[in-house]
Amino acid sequence: MRQTLTLIITKVAAGASRISRRGGGGALPGLLAEKLDPKLASRLSAQLSHGVILVTGTNGKTTTTKLIAAELEAHGERVLTNRSGSNLRRGVISSLIDASNLSGEIDATIGLFEVDEAWLRFVAADLQPDKIVVLNLFRDQLDRYGELDTLAGLIGDGIASTKAKIYLNADDPLVASLSKYAARSDLVNYFGVEGLPAKSTRRQVTPVDSDRCPVCKTELVFSRIFYSHIGHYSCPNGDFSRPQPEVSLTHVNESSDESSDFTAAITGKRYDFQLQLPGSYNLYNALAAIAVGYGHGIAIADLQTSINTTEAAFGRVERITIGNKTLLLLLIKNPAGFTQVLETFLSSKMKANILIIINDNLADGRDVSWLWDVPLEILSSTQPNIISSGIRATELTLRLKYAGIDSRSIEDLSSSLNALLDEIPDGSMGYILPTYTAMIAIRQELSKRTDVPKMKL
Amino acid sequence: MNTIIIAHLYPREMNIYGDLGNIIALTRRLEWRGYAVEVRSVEVGKFFDFSKVDIIFGGGGQDSGQLIVGTDLLIYGEVLRNLADSGMPMLLICGLYQLFGNKFVTNNNQIIKGIDVFNITTIASDTRMIGNIVIESSFGRLVGFENHSGQTQLGVNQLPLGKVKHGFGNNSTRKHEGAVRNNAIGCYLHGPVLPKNPKLADALILAALKRKYGIAELLKLDDSIELRAADVASTRS
Numbered sequence A: 001m002r003q004t005l006t007l008i009i010t011k012v013a014a015g016a017s018r019i020s021r022r023g024g025g026g027a028l029p030g031l032l033a034e035k036l037d038p039k040l041a042s043r044l045s046a047q048l049s050h051g052v053i054l055v056t057g058t059n060g061k062t063t064t065t066k067l068i069a070a071e072l073e074a075h076g077e078r079v080l081t082n083r084s085g086s087n088l089r090r091g092v093i094s095s096l097i098d099a100s101n102l103s104g105e106i107d108a109t110i111g112l113f114e115v116d117e118a119w120l121r122f123v124a125a126d127l128q129p130d131k132i133v134v135l136n137l138f139r140d141q142l143d144r145y146g147e148l149d150t151l152a153g154l155i156g157d158g159i160a161s162t163k164a165k166i167y168l169n170a171d172d173p174l175v176a177s178l179s180k181y182a183a184r185s186d187l188v189n190y191f192g193v194e195g196l197p198a199k200s201t202r203r204q205v206t207p208v209d210s211d212r213c214p215v216c217k218t219e220l221v222f223s224r225i226f227y228s229h230i231g232h233y234s235c236p237n238g239d240f241s242r243p244q245p246e247v248s249l250t251h252v253n254e255s256s257d258e259s260s261d262f263t264a265a266i267t268g269k270r271y272d273f274q275l276q277l278p279g280s281y282n283l284y285n286a287l288a289a290i291a292v293g294y295g296h297g298i299a300i301a302d303l304q305t306s307i308n309t310t311e312a313a314f315g316r317v318e319r320i321t322i323g324n325k326t327l328l329l330l331l332i333k334n335p336a337g338f339t340q341v342l343e344t345f346l347s348s349k350m351k352a353n354i355l356i357i358i359n360d361n362l363a364d365g366r367d368v369s370w371l372w373d374v375p376l377e378i379l380s381s382t383q384p385n386i387i388s389s390g391i392r393a394t395e396l397t398l399r400l401k402y403a404g405i406d407s408r409s410i411e412d413l414s415s416s417l418n419a420l421l422d423e424i425p426d427g428s429m430g431y432i433l434p435t436y437t438a439m440i441a442i443r444q445e446l447s448k449r450t451d452v453p454k455m456k457l
Numbered sequence B: 001m002n003t004i005i006i007a008h009l010y011p012r013e014m015n016i017y018g019d020l021g022n023i024i025a026l027t028r029r030l031e032w033r034g035y036a037v038e039v040r041s042v043e044v045g046k047f048f049d050f051s052k053v054d055i056i057f058g059g060g061g062q063d064s065g066q067l068i069v070g071t072d073l074l075i076y077g078e079v080l081r082n083l084a085d086s087g088m089p090m091l092l093i094c095g096l097y098q099l100f101g102n103k104f105v106t107n108n109n110q111i112i113k114g115i116d117v118f119n120i121t122t123i124a125s126d127t128r129m130i131g132n133i134v135i136e137s138s139f140g141r142l143v144g145f146e147n148h149s150g151q152t153q154l155g156v157n158q159l160p161l162g163k164v165k166h167g168f169g170n171n172s173t174r175k176h177e178g179a180v181r182n183n184a185i186g187c188y189l190h191g192p193v194l195p196k197n198p199k200l201a202d203a204l205i206l207a208a209l210k211r212k213y214g215i216a217e218l219l220k221l222d223d224s225i226e227l228r229a230a231d232v233a234s235t236r237s
Helices: A002-019 A028-036 A040-046 A061-074 A089-099 A117-127 A148-160 A173-181 A280-295 A300-309 A335-346 A369-373 A376-382 A393-402 A413-423 A436-447 B020-031 B063-074 B077-085 B095-099 B198-213 B224-235
Strands: A052-056 A079-081 A110-114 A131-134 A165-169 A188-193 A221-227 A230-234 A247-255 A260-266 A269-275 A318-322 A325-329 A353-357 A385-389 A407-409 A429-434 B003-009 B036-042 B055-058 B090-093 B103-105 B111-113 B120-137 B140-154 B162-166 B179-181 B184-187
Touching (some): A002 A028, A028 A040, A040 A089, A110 A117, A188 A280, A335 A376, A385 A393, B003 B198, B090 B095
Parallel strands (some): B003 B036
Antiparallel strands (some): A318 A325, B179 B184
């Protein structure tokens, strides 16, 4: 009875919120349910006959969730999932309420949720997932979460409250060390990269997010670094070393702005994939999705088809055409992600036309100091034509000045977009790099000029 | 070419929230005036010769980093106090500001001894003081972003860097921010502080050039972009 009442109240609230356009109906139902019936999420999710999968980590949650959803759907599952903007506990609960009827019945066979790193422990305790994926841990809005070590401990608590199989990035030392929280050692699975053109093990002063042994805190020795602190490592005291992954990338055969062809070894046998996403960071997302799909008993041939045909999540790598000009929309959220975008798309392009939009709203992170942790200097030899926009356009222009790059600040979004379009030669491409709320705003601006796929929020 | 040497204290452990931007700002503003810059890293467990450097900088870090660094820093306590008295320009942000004080008491009541360059004591608290901050100082208005849970109290005769106009500062009650001893400055201003506050950056640079080369005045630079960025930052609540 309490459940039905809660469902009625929360669904009415969702409807009202949608009509008043206050929150898109997103978090409110979950927020109410947390108060009215704290066990609701557990009961609703218990009906998902093929269980629940949770995906967490600083970067790549949305893309990985999208790849796994495609695999599961092709396998005949009816997948219940959440939107990228609703990955706190209340967002997950809202998705469950939204999918259920008033008797609390859900027409889905499996739940697949991306979960914010700091909230994983609550969602895991509620939903008792069968599988938990941890992609990576980078510095991201530390103003929200404090410190990486603390955050890893919180994720560990979440894992420890379940009997889930866990899928860990072998190449991120802090993530790999979460294996100790698994209920049993045979529940631990790793994915990782064996062969990728390694970056020099350059020891520059740019912040390395976690390069200390998770056990004894001594500096780890890296034999290869793929990006940031992701690579092959071992503790000089022998306290910790990179585990052997069951799903591993053996080499990249071809990569472009649009896709990456790679070979992966799955428990020893090799298979080819054509991922429709660029950048080494997306290779890890694909490996995670392959590992989970394989663990779910999906045939490898089917996994290949799903991986080869799934497109990027909204705003992650989005291609938009206006007349005979093409725009590539690339979300930037934190130093690691911004650096990856620079290295993948821009570091080898001469005279690229780029619009970078920096907002400092709550969802972007109020603190814009992270721009100074991004090695924008790598663009200085390519003579880019950069327009800075958004609330903190001037901060970016200042950062670029100190990187030896001239740029123009145009705070108004519409004018900055016009200026970019004017600069792009006919038949050519331009780049738009927005923070989270800037992405929502610029997509709206773009939709006045061309057809833009609706973003689900 | 004349060279200025910057010591970067423990960049591996204490390098957070864009503090590296302070090194970038010092470097560029010296290069634009025709000086070469060399940055030397101070590392845990490796002896460092501070007598060879002209500016000392240290930033903030995670608590785990602070524990590792605290012990190592004690070796240099006397050297750094003497250098501060002799007018060496120093800038310490957040975590290293705290360790340049008398002591830092962590959340688990663990005491990390400081090196007494500043007469300040810091005690960790449960409230995190986060947000944009504006202070008024002898370098004029300074803008930054603070993010700390440590409550810092000034000891007897310890001068603050400035008065808080917006934000918290040293602690959540007293409305003062930072500490100064000659040309050594400690504060909670991330942001990073130097790019958006060129007057402060130039004060450190001038102090270094005076000590090393007897220079009395700096070449003026066009700071219009710096000041515009500072204006915008000062309006963000």
